[in-house]
Amino acid sequence: MTFSNAQLHPAELPALADIQLQPVADGYARYRLLHALLVWIPALILLSLLPTQGPWPGLLPLIGVWGLVGLGPLYSALTWLEARRRAYALREHDLIYRSGLFVQRTRILPVARIQHVETVSGPLERLFGLVRLNCFTAGGSSGDLLLAGLDAATAAQVRDYLLQRVEPGPAPDHIPPDD
């Protein structure tokens, strides 16, 4: 067994700042936009139909109307922008995912900490060929990493790689994404 004990300088450590993150799939921004519209518009229509009672009559319908014409498009635009900025990177020993527009979050999950991996895709995501990759750790929900916005082929590749690293052994040829 060879033994090495070379001294390392902090500057020689692999740095997060040097990583070139890859943007998520193009269709993810469109999916998020459609998802936002499908959630936001019905909610505001319902709000505008509320009865005009209470301390300030007509306030809630007013909020609904203004939300519909002003906040709805703003929310959708922000969602679209945020989705376009999402990016990830797979290194030899960890998985990195950046999300957020105003509050940016960069989550790094060492591959050795992954307990199991799950791929999920809803009907709307399947319409855009997208898959979510959920990596679970023993650290509870705050330690898990949800990599959203991968196309099905990339998600399968990343999942195969992670599974191969988590359980050393021959990697499966191909695992189709879950329906």
Next chain:
Amino acid sequence: MIFLLARGVTEFARQNLPLLIGAGAWITFVERVGLQQVTVGALLLLLFAALLTLIYHRRFRFRLEEDVLRVQKGLVRQVELKVEISRIQRLAVEQPVWMRPFNIVRLSLDTPGGITTEVELPGIPRQLAEAFRTQLSSRLDQQPETLAQDSDTTPLFVITPVALTLHGLSSNSVYILLAAISPFLRPLEDLIRRQIEQPDQPPWLQHLAESPVLAGSALLAGLFVLLLAASVLTAWLRYYGFTLTSARGQYAQHSGLLNRREQTLSADRLQAVDAVQTMLGRALGRHYLICRQYGGGAASDQAGANFLIPGLDRNTMEALTRRFLPGLDLPAPLLRVHTYYRRVIALRVGIVGALLGGGLGMWYGHPGWLAVSATAVALAWPIGYLRWRTVGWAATPGHLIVRRGLIGQRSTLFPVERVHAVLVRQSWFQRRHGVASLQLTLASGPVVIPYIEADTVARLADRVLYRVESQERRIMNQEPTHQWTGD
């Protein structure tokens, strides 16, 4: 079987308290249901419970095999649990006072999977539990990753009556008791008021009734003293004779006045150590330690699932912390986070308080609510300053220490290799001012260092990841690699 029945009934009553209260109220208001019917109903229910317990008891089986504990149980649905012995992280033996004459105990154990995988062997003979524990310890000794520490049975810490009393005074049981009795405060106040308004009361009580301020103060003082006494009593009941020992890579604690409890913790399963000082604890110079394991973050400190060491002075606390985390170098003082943190906290408190007061004022149309806004704005800066002052952190070559708290303080100390995930968070304000927050997730829960220089966050994250990933590689390959030399 009797203990199973008693436990089953008390558990049912505890979990369905609202239902029982509702049934009691219904019986009280429905006139057709008399005492006789209630007695017959209760007896029938008890008979049914006894029958269920008998079936449960007959179907409950356990066996310790080569390296697996196998438990079969269940009433309608049979469940077979298999617990790998190497996965056990905490083992507890409890002997409630009513089990003592029969020399039987309750044995429970936790695995890293969380509370759903907890296994309990209720009501087994003490000798069997002892033999079981010895067998488990010998099996754990054979595990290659178990620490080969000393087998010295000299106690690491024995609590004194003074330390126990001080822990009772300083523990958070006061607030828990206060919360528990809060629904009864109003009826109690009404009862006392009616009593002291009676004409034939002694003169001092009549004098008290004529002075509401004096009466209120006396009531509050009396309540406070009562709560403190109850808190001390709770501490004596729970931690009387507390002894901490260490043997063969495991820590064991024994305590309890009526219900005797013995807990065992595997040293190599320890994730983090929390050093806690409550508000009263700071005044009395008392700390307590909590050894965190997998999934232990959600339970409250005083919950039985936690490995808590009570009534420590500063020196003992530091010595035990070094013992739990070998190689720990406790720096003094800790580093402070950036002053932007206090500004942000002050702004948050001020804005939220002002909006809340203003909103309530507009809603109710009463200008008195604006006092809430004024108070929030006035207190925002002191709160921000105090919050900022208590947050501290330090990175030693092998460990990280993070302190937080406004009135009480909690320091989390953990080996860097125990980190499971790293999260770097930057708001637009933080990006503009070159600061960031770092969240490190442990198996026992997340730890956050807010508002430190973005460059420091990046260096710290790189270093943590290097330690975690090189450690894992070393374990996987069984081969030593590079050593980090520190900043």
